[in-house]
Amino acid sequence: MAISKSQQFFESLWYRKTVWWLWLLWPLQLLLRILVFLRRTFYRIDLFKSTKLNVPVIVIGNITVGGTGKTPLAIYLIELLKSQGYKPGLISRGYGGKSEHYPLTVTESISAAESGDEPFLIRRRTQVPVVVDPIRARGAKELEDQGCNIIICDDGLQHYALQRDIEIVVIDGHRKLGNGLLMPLGPLREPQSRLKRADYIVVNGKDMVLEPDTIQAINGHDKQIQEPFTAVAAIGNPERFYRTLEGLGYQFDSQSFPDHYEFSEQDFESFQGNIVMTEKDAVKCLSFADERFYFLPVSAKLSKQFIQSLMEQIKAITHES
Template sequence: MPRTPAWWFDGSPPPAWARLLAPLYAAMVALRRLGYRRGWLRRRHPGVPVVVVGNLVAGGSGKTPLVLALVEHLRAAGWTPGVASRGHGRHAPGTPRWVEAGMPAALCGDEPLLIAQATGVPVRVDRDRLAAARALAAAGCDIVICDDGLQHYRLARDVEIEVQDARRRYGNGRLLPAGPLREPLERAADCDLRVLNLGVSAGEEADATGSNEWPMWLLPGELRPLAGGRCLPLAALAGQRVHAVAGIAEPERFFAMLRAAGVAVVPHAFPDHHAYAPEDFTFGSPLPVLMTEKDAVKCTAFARPDWYAVPVRAQLPPGFWQALLARLPARAG
């Protein structure tokens, strides 16, 4: 995936070609939304509750950590969740597939593989999110979490959750390609819950707002060695220099998290969903390598003993989970 255009977030004016194309994109979005509102295009429901996690802004905002937290909390509440995803960056994107722990990320996408390995729940990748949800329901899931499906209107949903990056917000507020918006700003008001990703600012107090916006913090866990062995606390590398690798939409968020833990970061940013090869790690100095879990699932096959994944856990206020469960229908049985 190409890097995010600078003008989306840095205040500089979009180039002329982007400003010319944005009205065409806006017209296409408006026509599609009108089609679903008027019933010209039909929404269909898979027969079990559907929770959609997505964003209005193109690129990452913290959806995957939230999906992992949703799986954990819904399972604790007695549900049997499954996850539907498109599987961005995979080979043969038109082929539906069940995701199995340990399979190559190229077959299913890095984020679905991470979710499958971290949770053990059924994960289905399919361009057609409705078909994926139906497959999950047929496999015994009584609730479906749709990862990054806010704009996939064909799949009827019970709860919509918008995730937003606290620092970048909506950028310049323009639609693609002049800005980062997939849909107009007013679309956010349709979402049942809005989550504001504050990153590692875990010490700050924040509450739900009148706009139904809930804070989310990302807390780092123990370092997991990719080549096997015992986990280490992140604090064990405090004061040490490390190579930090991030192939995500906003690599600086990962680097800042490590710096906040006292780690001296030598940053290496790669494009989102980058397909890693061993030569990508020819850094010239023999330091430990720390990377996101999303990157780690693509590097296990050639990992060295001093390479570590840094897991993060999403933390949200108890009121968020109460609000979510209140919006779901009664669980069958």
């Protein structure tokens, strides 16, 4: 199943000059703006309950619909914290996962279909405790009980039921904030003013660079990729993946699927030649990937200034507690 035409259509409108008829949806944007304001206010005045943990919580999120690069940043932060002697863990909603039992600790016996692709990938890359739970406060408490002394909350910016010590907002450097309007007029989940309350704003492509590694076979064989191939992406912003491949000089066709799409072997029966995927998509194909399937791993790189500022803030929070 290809990415839906309606999704493509609205995204094409959100990331260009707004057409006049979109303003017919203005009452829905106004309603969302009111709901966002009330919800945040109710948490601030303790009308809605929020949970404070005994260990620092770092939230990574965005204010736009779609992918911005949160997963590579989460992996980067986990490795950074490990190198500084911390015992980090990650809590995720596990979007797309099909487990019926929460909190779910991601282990070697858990599949990407159960946990969701992003938690599975993060656990596979970092080997730190990863817990999936739609109730993030409960899942974060599970990580605390497992001995984690700092917790990263993936895509939890709007999840105010879990109190946070540090907020990091990721923005796609190419698409930015689109037309700057709230859904459904634009791609924003919250007003732009929300950025003022974040501790850090990381622009993917400027403050954070995603460095591609060598294309690798999903099933581990050592044959080099042959061109032309089909690039397949089921992520929030597939064009970023295609631009990366173009920048590396590859010749390919492209095929996009909905974000977090659950692949099956049948999805690729009509494909000719080799297939290259994102690493996030590749983990969903481990059970059936043959010699045609490859993936492109990427790693986030951030400035020394960001690292120094973040670590100083973490140490200050740890000292206070």
